[in-house]
Amino acid sequence: MLQFYNSLTRKKEPFIPIEEGKVKLYTCGPTVYDTAHIGNFRTFLFEDFLKRVLIARGYKVFHVMNITDVDDKTIKKTVEEGKSLSEITSHYTDLFNHDLKTLNILPADHYPAATNHVDDMIKMIEVLIEKCHAYKTDDGSVFFKIESFKDYGVLTHINMAEIQQSDRVDSDEYGLDNPQDFALWKAYKEEDGDVAWDSPWGKGRPGWHIECSAMSMAFLGDHFDIHCGGVDNKFPHHENEIAQSVCASDTPFVNTWLHSEFLMVDGGKMSKSLGNFYCISDLIEKGFAPGEIRYIMLSGHYRTKINFTLDKQHEAKASIQRIQSLKDRLQDLKENSSDEYPDEKSNYDTALENDLDAPNSLALFFDWVRATNSALDKDALSRDDVAKGLNFISYFNDVFGVLPDSGRIPQDVMDLVSKRETARQNKDWAKSDKLRDLIGSKGWVVKDTPDGPKLSSK
Ligand code: AMP
Numbered sequence: 001m002l003q004f005y006n007s008l009t010r011k012k013e014p015f016i017p018i019e020e021g022k023v024k025l026y027t028c029g030p031t032v033y034d035t036a037h038i039g040n041f042r043t044f045l046f047e048d049f050l051k052r053v054l055i056a057r058g059y060k061v062f063h064v065m066n067i068t069d070v071d072d073k074t075i076k077k078t079v080e081e082g083k084s085l086s087e088i089t090s091h092y093t094d095l096f097n098h099d100l101k102t103l104n105i106l107p108a109d110h111y112p113a114a115t116n117h118v119d120d121m122i123k124m125i126e127v128l129i130e131k132c133h134a135y136k137t138d139d140g141s142v143f144f145k146i147e148s149f150k151d152y153g154v155l156t157h158i159n160m161a162e163i164q165q166s167d168r169v170d171s172d173e174y175g176l177d178n179p180q181d182f183a184l185w186k187a188y189k190e191e192d193g194d195v196a197w198d199s200p201w202g203k204g205r206p207g208w209h210i211e212c213s214a215m216s217m218a219f220l221g222d223h224f225d226i227h228c229g230g231v232d233n234k235f236p237h238h239e240n241e242i243a244q245s246v247c248a249s250d251t252p253f254v255n256t257w258l259h260s261e262f263l264m265v266d267g268g269k270m271s272k273s274l275g276n277f278y279c280i281s282d283l284i285e286k287g288f289a290p291g292e293i294r295y296i297m298l299s300g301h302y303r304t305k306i307n308f309t310l311d312k313q314h315e316a317k318a319s320i321q322r323i324q325s326l327k328d329r330l331q332d333l334k335e336n337s338s339d340e341y342p343d344e345k346s347n348y349d350t351a352l353e354n355d356l357d358a359p360n361s362l363a364l365f366f367d368w369v370r371a372t373n374s375a376l377d378k379d380a381l382s383r384d385d386v387a388k389g390l391n392f393i394s395y396f397n398d399v400f401g402v403l404p405d406s407g408r409i410p411q412d413v414m415d416l417v418s419k420r421e422t423a424r425q426n427k428d429w430a431k432s433d434k435l436r437d438l439i440g441s442k443g444w445v446v447k448d449t450p451d452g453p454k455l456s457s458k
């Protein structure tokens with residue numbers, strides 16, 4: 001039975017979807033004012049992992065990830081660079097999409113952009129005003145009245161007295177435009193440049209929190225199964241989403257909240273001045289394979305911090321190589337197919353079902369890899385065991401997605417392989433060896449088999 005630690009109830013609970021066999025999932029997407037960094041991708045990879053586990057359990061997952069393309073940060077960048085909001089956000093959205101593909105993250109069903117849903121946000125704010133959960137201020141902003149929602153703090157058990165003591169911060173990031181109440185609609189200010197929408201309260205723009213409430217409810221309905229984000233999203237973002245959504249619809253909002261812990265770099269916060277602020281493209285340039293990045297991010301439990309260091313690549317590479325070489329060994333011996341799996345799959349599944357315990361499931365998987373390799377060394381694996389083993393590896397990789405996909409061998413490598421084949425047919429061994437080295441320098445090993453050349457990543 002699949003169990004998740006629900007941030008809302010603070011305990012592990014069996015997962016029971018609202019509609020049998022289907023999961024409605026919302027994940028907070030990137031704020032597209034800059035290139036997403038590897039910390040953001042830790043969270044996005046966790047969400048991909050969760051989704052793949054659900055799919056492997058037979059659920060049909062309907063996934064919505066928003067794109068935050070208007071907020072304080074995007075507007076600031078727009079003004080700083082003297083560009084239009086859409087020029088900035090479409091550029092960073094393209095980069096984000098590129099990184100999603102690089103990391104083999106399963107695409108969401110919808111990626112709604114906040115600027116396409118301002119009408120939904122305005123409608124929701126109107127409902128909240130009508131129900132006396134929100135009020136307009138003199139400057140034409142609208143605030144949510146926290147005291148009107150008796151369950152405020154249900155997610156984070158926040159101490160209201162503490163919030164009152166906080167500094168007033170005029171920022172979406174903190175939501176503390178007023179010591180307690182938070183902005184649903186922000187009246188236009190000169191520094192917003194030409195970013196503004198008309199509303200019943202005058203020119204302005206939505207607050208960040210209402211964006212996710214409006215978009216999630218537009219696609220998934222008032223009440224859905226799972227909502228995710230990084231731990232920093234819990235307060236105030238998700239707390240405020242709950243308040244707005246429950247008050248607007250008078251129904252429960254989300255059943256299960258899952259939050260992934262932070263990614264640290266070199267033991268602390270990533271920082272440009274320390275030279276350890278990495279984006280996905282930085283790691284690819286440094287020679288990381290996408291599978292290695294996935295491995296590093298997914299091998300820690302999602303509820304513990306991960307410390308990223310560049311040298312973790314070696315361990316990731318070696319681990320992936322162990323799986324790949326077992327796969328190659330089994331593939332060479334494969335004579336028949338099977339629908340079955342080795343017995344070890346059951347404990348592996350139990351570990352994953354226990355709040356996505358990746359470290360434990362990986363440990364069990366590698367125990368099996370070791371045992372299978374020694375059985376192969378002793379020639380003690382039956383034909384059925386070979387087929388079952390290959391099934392297990394592919395079942396594993398459907399969730400972790402770390403093995404290089406042979407369908408994704410780069411075109412330039414394929415070209416070199418075919419040139420090498422021609423050289424071999426012409427018995428030009430010197431040229432063939434040179435090409436082998438060249439293929440090697442691109443991270444691939446070519447092996448000659450009776451069925452032709454076979455490639456595997458180094
Ligand atoms: P943002 O683009 O700032 O809206 O963040 C996108 C996602 O990345 C959110 O779910 C954040 O919680 C998450 N996030 C931001 N920084 C980190 C980090 N260092 N480690 C893990 N997740 C993060």
Ligand code: ZN
Binds near residue numbers: 027028029212
């Ligand atoms: Zn959000």
